[in-house]
Amino acid sequence: MSAIHYSVVVPAFRENGNIRPLVTRIFGALSQVNSPVNPHEVEVIIVDDNSRDGSVETVEALRHEGYNVRIIVRTTERGLSSAVVRGFREAQGDNMLCMDADLQHPPEYVPAMLAALSPTKQFVLGTRYAKGVEIDEGWPLYRRVISSGARMLALPLTSASDPMSGFFGIRKETFLKARQLNSDGFKIALDLLVKCNIPAEAIAEVPFSFGVRAEGESKLTGKVMLRYLEQLAELYWYRFSGLIVFLALLFFVAFVLVARALLSSYGGLDGKAQSKY
Numbered sequence: 001m002s003a004i005h006y007s008v009v010v011p012a013f014r015e016n017g018n019i020r021p022l023v024t025r026i027f028g029a030l031s032q033v034n035s036p037v038n039p040h041e042v043e044v045i046i047v048d049d050n051s052r053d054g055s056v057e058t059v060e061a062l063r064h065e066g067y068n069v070r071i072i073v074r075t076t077e078r079g080l081s082s083a084v085v086r087g088f089r090e091a092q093g094d095n096m097l098c099m100d101a102d103l104q105h106p107p108e109y110v111p112a113m114l115a116a117l118s119p120t121k122q123f124v125l126g127t128r129y130a131k132g133v134e135i136d137e138g139w140p141l142y143r144r145v146i147s148s149g150a151r152m153l154a155l156p157l158t159s160a161s162d163p164m165s166g167f168f169g170i171r172k173e174t175f176l177k178a179r180q181l182n183s184d185g186f187k188i189a190l191d192l193l194v195k196c197n198i199p200a201e202a203i204a205e206v207p208f209s210f211g212v213r214a215e216g217e218s219k220l221t222g223k224v225m226l227r228y229l230e231q232l233a234e235l236y237w238y239r240f241s242g243l244i245v246f247l248a249l250l251f252f253v254a255f256v257l258v259a260r261a262l263l264s265s266y267g268g269l270d271g272k273a274q275s276k277y
Contacts, residue, residue, distance in 0.1 A: 002038065002040040002041050005041040007044075007045060007087075007092060007093035008096075009087030009099075010046050010087075010099060010101050011080045011084050011098070012046050012055065013048065013049040014051045014053050019101065020058055021103065022107060023044055024062075024067070025103075026110050027039050029108045029111055030111055036114075041093075045069075045091060049078050050073055072086065080188070081188040082184070091172065094172045095117040095169065095172070096169060096170055097110065097114055097124075098167070099126075105126060105208070106209070112206050113206050114169065117169050119171075123196075124203075124205070124206060125205050125206070126168060127160075127205045127208070128162055128207075129151075130205065150187075150228060151164050159203070161205060162205075163190045164190065165189055166189065178191075182234060190235065194239055
């Protein structure tokens with residue numbers, strides 16, 4: 001049996017209807033003649049938040065059919081970001097990819113995404129904002145507006161074109177360097193880009209066309225968007241805290257100097273006024 005060099009981590013909650021087509025399409029793409037990655041060197045890890053919807057049975061059936069897939073069922077944790085972190089920690093491969101279970105990230109792009117990772121390319125990002133890329137017409141307008149707005153808010157933090165993407169990969173050694181990861185955050189890719197301090201030249205980007213959800217329902221809620229704003233505030237402080245402290249000190253020094261000048265001026269005027277009497 002070949003050693004595992006690549007791990008595909010899929011966070012899931014009530015996604016049983018999508019697991020079989022997702023796994024079979026991933027390995028179908030990897031088995032193509034022109035695939036740059038050997039399918040026998042790839043594992044798929046489903047990280048499920050105790051859905052109890054038949055996902056465990058579906059994965060077991062796929063394993064009996066010969067697919068290298070396993071499932072981790074979490075009973076005490078919840079959330080997409082923490083599920084990704086758990087999957088990355090348990091991954092056997094040195095090259096790790098995260099993708100959604102809902103088939104909005106086309107499995108046919110998995111070989112290219114995995115192959116883009118290398119010792120010089122620590123991070124690979126599936127981008128929806130490359131030239132010529134189209135978003136499925138079925139994607140609601142309000143989702144496009146939210147996505148674009150969230151992306152613009154994150155641009156000062158990273159040079160990546162689509163830091164909001166949930167379709168991304170990272171080298172294991174780079175992931176292990178991350179400190180203070182926000183497991184409750186909305187976008188784990190953005191958190192990793194900032195906290196692993198990944199330079200622009202170490203980021204590979206693979207354009208892909210974003211699809212619509214095949215089964216199940218969206219996890220995007222007002223609460224999730226609020227958590228994203230909280231995550232942004234934390235990341236801005238993490239990245240720019242030194243600058244913020246420096247500017248605050250500079251402002252304080254300037255305030256003291258101005259105050260002393262005003263008091264000195266006021267004292268001089270007061271002395272002149274007293275000398276007239």
